[in-house]
Amino acid sequence: MSRSLLELAHTAAPILGLTVLCLAHAAFCRWRRNSEGLNGLVWAGWAGVLGVASVEFFLWFRGVPLPGVLASALLVDFPVYALLAYGYANFFNLGESSVRVRIYRELVQAGGRGLDRRNLLDRYDEEAMFRARLVRLVAAGDLEKTGGRYRLGQVRLLWVARIIFALQRMVLGRAG
């Protein structure tokens, strides 16, 4: 296999992974009739990993030495796929939980009439926002409710929160 073809295959691997992720996520959402937030994304993410792995397997099958395939996969292909998958996850999550996107959608629907600020603030009831988040987090297993108390069910979002707050301090000079 020529060097150019090999490099093209390594370029294509994460893009194929992202394509598989998008298709899997779309299929999941359409089949389940809702997104189930993070869980659907995780399943789709793993499907994307299989997409990347299939390219690596193909290269090895075509005679590329295994150490070279593994090195490229671990150092380049999977990290680039992880970045693309992360970008997709955030793109999706903008529509899932972003108040800004929801407000923007209502403004698009209102067209030239605009929206009255006071009505907007009344409509976006803080209690409804709070309850929506609790329901979503419990459904995804990120929170558990037992005996009337909420506690963390999984720590994945806690790690995300810690990283985000650390970056806020570093980049924006504030945290929370």
Add this chain to the structure above:
Amino acid sequence: MVHWLWWRWRRPGRARAVLLVLFPLGALCLAPAVPPLLSALSLAPLGWAGWLNVAVAVLAFTLAYVVTYSALEADSPTLGLIRHLGKHGPAGLEEDALRGFFREKSHVSLRLAALAEEEMIVEKEGSIYLAPHPYRLFRAVLFYRSRVLRIREGGG
């Protein structure tokens, strides 16, 4: 480094657009250093396909950072809740205590201020309107949710 220094001096109005240009520009500035570096390490020079691979990696990093930056700016209520619960460990919190924490900030007012700062909305005489130029990212999100994923209206 340029990003960090610039933001410390004065945050630009369209921060995300600036970042989308800044990172690829930085990569282009660093690109001439790659051939001598590869030569010093006794590695073969990159062909056109190799440079394409680098471009995809730079693009992936740029997009990942820009979406992370959006999360930095926005003060996610969800992550705030998670972090607050994380501090209380296995004991957890009662719903009222969580509610009290959540209501410490008026999230909607903050979001409206953020939309105004990003020049996505204008406010006139107590009414809010979309800015004349469409915000393509949010429009893309809404299109993708409704047409590709077929998700019912919701979220927020």
